Every structure is written in structure tokens, then in C-alpha cells.
Amino acid sequence: xxxxxxxxxxxxxxxxxxxxxxxxxxxxxxxxxxxxxxxxxxxxxxxxxxxxxxxxxxxxxxxxxxxxxxxxxxxxxxxxxxxxxxxxxxxxxxxxxxxxxxxxxxxxxxxxxxxxxxxxxxxxxxxxxxxxxxxxxxxxxxxxxxxxx
Amino acid sequence: xxxxxxxxxxxxxxxxxxxxxxxxxxxxxxxxxxxxxxxxxxxxxxxxxxxxxxxxxxxxxxxxxxxxxxxxxxxxxxxxxxxxxxxxxxxxxxxxxxxxxxxxxxxxxxxxxxxxxxxxxxxxxxxxxxxxxxxxxxxxxxxxxxxxxxxxxxxxxxxxxxxxxxxxxxxxxxxxxxxxxxxxxxxxxxxxxxxxxxx
Numbered sequence: 058x059x060x061x062x063x064x065x066x067x068x069x070x071x072x073x074x075x076x077x078x079x080x081x082x083x084x085x086x087x088x089x090x091x092x093x094x095x096x097x098x099x100x101x102x103x104x105x106x107x108x109x110x111x112x113x114x115x116x117x118x119x120x121x122x123x124x125x126x127x128x129x130x131x132x133x134x135x136x137x138x139x140x141x142x143x144x145x146x147x148x149x150x151x152x153x154x155x156x157x158x159x160x161x162x163x164x165x166x167x168x169x170x171x172x173x174x175x176x177x178x179x180x181x182x183x184x185x186x187x188x189x190x191x192x193x194x195x196x197x198x199x200x201x202x203x204x205x206x
Numbered sequence: 207x208x209x210x211x212x213x214x215x216x217x218x219x220x221x222x223x224x225x226x227x228x229x230x231x232x233x234x235x236x237x238x239x240x241x242x243x244x245x246x247x248x249x250x251x252x253x254x255x256x257x258x259x260x261x262x263x264x265x266x267x268x269x270x271x272x273x274x275x276x277x278x279x280x281x282x283x284x285x286x287x288x289x290x291x292x293x294x295x296x297x298x299x300x301x302x303x304x305x306x307x308x309x310x311x312x313x314x315x316x317x318x319x320x321x322x323x324x325x326x327x328x329x330x331x332x333x334x335x336x337x338x339x340x341x342x343x344x345x346x347x348x349x350x351x352x353x354x355x356x357x358x359x360x361x362x363x364x365x366x367x368x369x370x371x372x373x374x375x376x377x378x379x380x381x382x383x384x385x386x387x388x389x390x391x392x393x394x395x396x397x398x399x400x401x402x403x404x405x
Contacts, residue, residue, distance in 0.1 A: 067388050074346070074361035074391075077339040081247065083240030088257055092264045096222070096231040099272045103226030174221075181220045181277070 146175045169199045215284030223271040263292035286371050345394035353387035
């Protein structure tokens with residue numbers, strides 16, 4: 058038997074197995090209900106926490122203050138431009154009209170909520186330096202922003 | 207996928223963890239609940255054990271979110287993370303020192319189920335198809351556990367690399383297990399008078 062035929066034979070058996078396994082009952086409804094209820098309860102807890110100032114928001118605020126002071130100092134030094142770097146964020150999945158899509162846009166041109174979501178994701182992705190740069194700019198441009206629940 | 211893609215599993219879970227989005231969690235749950243349950247049912251051979259491990263796995267995940275301890279991982283998929291969580295709990299709680307737990311077979315729950323073919327089969331065809339699938343699932347339970355696990359996950363579309371991550375075995379070993387598992391399945395089906403190549 059050739060390698061190609063063997064692969065085809067394996068694929069056919071794999072497909073049969075897949076169909077057979079798909080007929081096995083899934084998770085029972087009472088368990089589904091219990092887990093989703095636990096998730097709702099946790100979701101509510103997390104949302105109530107979000108309504109209060111976040112730890113990292115406070116950290117960001119202090120960081121911004123420090124950065125502003127540092128920036129003010131550095132501004133006196135020749136050849137320094139601490140806040141001039143352009144910040145971009147990926148937006149391609151947002152634009153789905155089929156037109157040529159940019160890979161990223163300046164953060165000033167996207168909605169605060171979208172930008173905020175992106176910063177959260179940067180934090181959870183562990184890209185903290187990048188997140189800090191965004192946070193600094195975000196707090197400058199949207200000082201009174203409250204995240205959506 | 208990018209960080210902004212609403213369909214990305216990890217982005218959904220981070221959304222649940224960061225904002226408490228029930229909808230994001232429900233989407234993920236609907237996406238994986240049946241596959242995870244079937245996997246655990248297959249591993250445990252018991253609905254009671256599968257249910258216990260299944261609940262524990264999801265509740266553990268919810269707890270991680272509540273405590274903000276889930277870390278998005280660039281290499282591993284959310285699916286692999288979820289199944290690994292379940293597998294570890296099963297192995298730690300039930301399998302270690304209890305190899306006899308797998309006493310039932312999947313066919314107990316499946317023999318009565320008909321196959322959802324797009325063309326409605328005749329009664330004779332339906333009987334044949336049900337027999338064939340039950341035989342296949344029974345044959346799966348006759349394999350060595352490691353081979354059986356690989357065959358099941360591979361049939362569900364997992365890559366060799368993903369199965370290697372789930373089981374903690376090297377990819378070469380997983381590929382060998384798949385090969386032996388399929389060969390053994392064919393043998394078992396032929397012994398039962400069913401050919402592996404039937405459509």
C-alpha cells in the first residue's frame with residue numbers, strides 16, 4: 058500500500074471515528090446550568106470590582122504623574138521629546154467591508170472603549186512596557202473614562 | 207487571530223476575566239463543553255467520574271478568572287489549556303492507583319443512538335450503521351489507554367502537536383501511538399466482521 062493510500066485509509070477511519078464520537082451524549086443539562094450560574098456569579102463579582110478604581114489604574118495614574126513630572130524636567134533638556142512617539146493599535150478585524158484594510162491606526166482615532174480593551178489585552182498578554190505607554194497616553198486623552206460593564 | 211478578534215478563545219476568556227462578560231464565557235462554554243465531556247467520559251469510562259471532573263475543570267477555570275490568575279499564553283491554545291486542566295484533575299484524583307476505574311465502555315451510551323446521516327437510512331441501513339459505530343467505539347475502548355486517547359483526540363481534529371501538549375508525550379511518540387491505534391482498530395473491526403473502509 059502506498060503512503061498516499063495509507064493516509065487516505067487513515068483519514069477515512071478518522072472520519073468514521075469522529076462521527077461515532079459525535080454521537081456520544083455531551084455534558085448533562087443540570088451540570089451546564091450549574092456551571093453557567095457559577096460563571097454569572099463570578100461575572101457579577103468581577104463587574105462590581107471593575108466599577109471601583111482598578112489597582113492598575115491607580116498604578117497607571119501614579120505612573121502618569123511621575124511621567125509628567127519627568128517629562129517636564131526632560132522638556133528642559135535639548136533634543137528630548139518624551140511623548141512624541143506615535144502609538145498604534147491593530148484594527149483590521151474591525152473593518153470588514155472588504156476594502157484594503159490598514160493593519161493599525163493611531164490610538165487617537167479609535168474609540169476609548171476599544172483602546173481600553175486593547176490595553177487590557179496587552180496587560181494580560183504580558184506586554185507590560187507597551188501597555189504602560191498606552192496607559193500613559195490614554196490617561197492624558199481620556200482622564201474621566203469609565204469602562205463599560 | 208489578533209488581540210481584537212472577538213472569536214479568539216483566549217481573548218474571550220480574558221474578556222470574562224477582565225470585565226466579567228457572561229456572554230464571552232457562555233460562548234467558550236458552548237464551544238467546548240461537549241467535546242470536553244466526551245473526552246473525559248472516554249478517559250474515565252464512567253458518567254459519574256466524567257461529570258465530577260468536568261464540573262471541577264470549569265469551576266477551576268472560573269476561579270482562575272475571579273482571582274485574575276489566568277494568563278494568556280502565546281504558544282498554547284485555550285482548548286489545550288482547558289483539556290489539560292481536566293486531564294490533570296482526572297489523573298490526580300481518579301487514575302493514580304485506580305487503574306480499574308475504566309470499567310464501562312462508551313458503547314453503553316451510544317449503542318441506541320442512530321447516526322445523523324444527511325440521507326435518511328432504511329431500517330436495515332440504520333441498524334447496520336448503529337452497529338458499526340457501536341463496534342468502532344467499543345474497539346476504541348479495547349486499545350491501550352495511551353493509544354485510545356490519541357486516536358480519539360486525533361479523530362476530533364487535534365494535531366499531533368496539540369495531543370503531545372495535552373498528554374505530555376513527545377510528538378514522535380504521539381504519532382506512533384496514532385499509527386498503532388488505527389492499525390489495531392482495523393484489526394478489531396475486521397474481527398467483528400466489519401471492515402474499516404466501509405463508507
